[in-house]
Amino acid sequence: xxxxxxxxxxxxxxxxxxxxxxxxxxxxxxxxxxxxxxxxxxxxxxxxxxxxxxxxxxxxxxxxxxxxxxxxxxxxxxxxxxxxxxxxxxxxxxxxxxxxxxxxxxxxxxxxxxxxxxxxxxx
Amino acid sequence: xxxxxxxxxxxxxxxxxxxxxxxxxxxxxxxxxxxxxxxxxxxxxxxxxxxxxxxxxxxxxxxxxxxxxxxxxxxxxxxxxxxxxxxxxxxxxxxxxxxxxxxxxxxxxxxxxxxxxxxxxxxxxxxxxxxxxxxxxxxxxxxxxxxxxxxxxxxxxxxxxxxxxxxxxxxxxxxxxxxxxxxxxxxxxxxxxxxxxxxxxxxxxxxxxxxxxxxxxxxxxxxxxxxxxxxxxxxxxxxxxxxxxxxxxxxxxxxxxxxxxxxxxxxxxxxxxxxxxxxxxxxxxxxxxxxxxxxxxxxxxxxxxxxxxxxxxxxxxxxxxxxxxxxxxxxxxxxxxxxxxxxxxxxxxxxxxxxxxxxxxxxxxxxxxxxxxxxxxxxxxxxxxxxxxxxxxxxxxxxxxxxxxxxxxxx
Numbered sequence: 001x002x003x004x005x006x007x008x009x010x011x012x013x014x015x016x017x018x019x020x021x022x023x024x025x026x027x028x029x030x031x032x033x034x035x036x037x038x039x040x041x042x043x044x045x046x047x048x049x050x051x052x053x054x055x056x057x058x059x060x061x062x063x064x065x066x067x068x069x070x071x072x073x074x075x076x077x078x079x080x081x082x083x084x085x086x087x088x089x090x091x092x093x094x095x096x097x098x099x100x101x102x103x104x105x106x107x108x109x110x111x112x113x114x115x116x117x118x119x120x121x122x123x
Numbered sequence: 124x125x126x127x128x129x130x131x132x133x134x135x136x137x138x139x140x141x142x143x144x145x146x147x148x149x150x151x152x153x154x155x156x157x158x159x160x161x162x163x164x165x166x167x168x169x170x171x172x173x174x175x176x177x178x179x180x181x182x183x184x185x186x187x188x189x190x191x192x193x194x195x196x197x198x199x200x201x202x203x204x205x206x207x208x209x210x211x212x213x214x215x216x217x218x219x220x221x222x223x224x225x226x227x228x229x230x231x232x233x234x235x236x237x238x239x240x241x242x243x244x245x246x247x248x249x250x251x252x253x254x255x256x257x258x259x260x261x262x263x264x265x266x267x268x269x270x271x272x273x274x275x276x277x278x279x280x281x282x283x284x285x286x287x288x289x290x291x292x293x294x295x296x297x298x299x300x301x302x303x304x305x306x307x308x309x310x311x312x313x314x315x316x317x318x319x320x321x322x323x324x325x326x327x328x329x330x331x332x333x334x335x336x337x338x339x340x341x342x343x344x345x346x347x348x349x350x351x352x353x354x355x356x357x358x359x360x361x362x363x364x365x366x367x368x369x370x371x372x373x374x375x376x377x378x379x380x381x382x383x384x385x386x387x388x389x390x391x392x393x394x395x396x397x398x399x400x401x402x403x404x405x406x407x408x409x410x411x412x413x414x415x416x417x418x419x420x421x422x423x424x425x426x427x428x429x430x431x432x433x434x435x436x437x438x439x440x441x442x443x444x445x446x447x448x449x450x451x452x453x454x455x456x457x458x459x460x461x462x463x464x465x466x467x468x469x470x471x472x473x474x475x476x477x478x479x480x481x482x483x484x485x486x487x488x489x490x491x492x493x494x495x496x497x498x499x500x501x502x503x504x505x506x507x508x509x510x511x512x513x514x515x516x517x518x519x520x521x522x523x524x525x526x527x528x529x530x531x532x533x534x
């Protein structure tokens with residue numbers, strides 16, 4: 001099989017989610033998994049106060065968007081995400097790209113490239 | 124003179140229901156400040172007080188507080204099992220409302236007081252040990268102090284100490300006992316990392332406390348009259364003044380006003396005005412609340428961290444310190460023009476009242492501290508007071524109650 005699948009994880013600020021989703025939809029990505037996550041990188045956190053307690057919070061709330069692609073080039077996804085998310089400041093986020101061995105769609109048993117294709121007549 | 128007055132009676136029934144709601148309000152106030160693994164444990168401390176004290180009160184609590192005086196220290200068993208407590212007023216306390224209504228009103232005070240202590244020992248005390256503590260503490264600490272201060276023949280009442288709605292009886296006693304319990308039981312693990320899990324819950328709790336406190340303080344006039352309305356005004360004013368003061372302190376020190384700060388200030392203002400609500404003027408209540416807010420802010424955020432004990436939810440910092448200030452402030456600001464049954468305080472030329480208030484405060488502190496220590500030591504001879512290290516790590520909801528507040532996964 002010459003099919004190559006890639007999984008792209010995009011971790012970024014929760015406030016950028018809507019923009020990112022629209023941009024990914026525009027390049028043909030229709031499926032994604034989104035989670036609320038906590039993370040820390042070089043971005044400094046903030047201070048919180050509860051009565052006498054003051055805390056340095058360095059785990060910040062972020063959003064993680066996971067997409068798996070085959071026909072759509074990984075570079076296009078990465079470039080699109082970079083274009084939408086880039087401000088040049090700390091906290092813009094990170095993108096991870098992985099290889100995926102196989103994809104199985106549970107509803108119809110399709111595997112590989114077919115499992116990523118959603119056409120009107122199959123739904 | 125022993126005629127039941129329908130307006131007074133209706134008012135006190137209403138006030139009783141208001142005060143009852145304060146204990147679930149307290150459960151929300153405290154529950155929001157703990158971690159989510161301990162919210163049920165913290166909540167159930169207050170509900171346990173509602174259950175246990177309700178039964179203790181009708182059996183022995185009421186009569187120990189308000190039965191015929193024995194040596195100025197405690198009531199006798201005249202009203203054991205509520206015998207003789209009916210529609211006729213008790214002329215020693217409230218001449219225009221049935222004694223049964225007076226009994227119910229006082230019950231709600233007896234309920235919330237041990238519940239207040241639970242803030243000090245939150246997130247680490249064994250539930251059954253705390254339930255037994257509630258029973259013993261109500262009987263051996265609350266009931267005697269309530270008799271000293273409010274009971275006919277009680278020694279502090281005879282001395283002329285003023286405590287309109289429970290500064291000594293409710294707040295100093297519970298605050299000091301909380302401090303002792305926190306010291307006996309010890310600190311929570313990883314203290315510096317513990318943050319509140321649901322501050323909106325705490326804010327709803329603060330609102331319910333504020334709401335219920337109108338019954339607590341205005342109702343303590345035990346009739347519809349000028350004193351009741353004065354208490355209503357001073358209560359609301361002091362709550363606002365203390366919240367404002369706490370918020371200003373935060374703004375100056377940290378450049379930000381926090382919601383927990385406002386909620387804390389509200390409660391401190393309500394505590395501080397409690398002993399004086401029916402004795403001081405509305406203008407005095409501005410000072411009592413305002414200074415109380417600054418004092419407790421300083422104590423909770425600066426002094427407590429230096430001392431290093433773990434009064435988890437500041438039962439002592441808010442109720443103990445706020446109550447002590449309120450008792451002294453009553454000695455300063457009380458006025459016979461506001462309440463002819465009261466006394467004049469320092470600003471009206473009577474320095475003696477401050478001395479009497481200090482005697483009442485010191486007696487309450489000493490008795491509560493010693494008795495709480497003894498009660499905890501006695502309980503610890505039969506069972507562990509403190510949850511095990513594993514139970515504490517897992518959270519008391521799962522380890523002591525076998526349930527979770529918010530489930531494992533969102534489905």
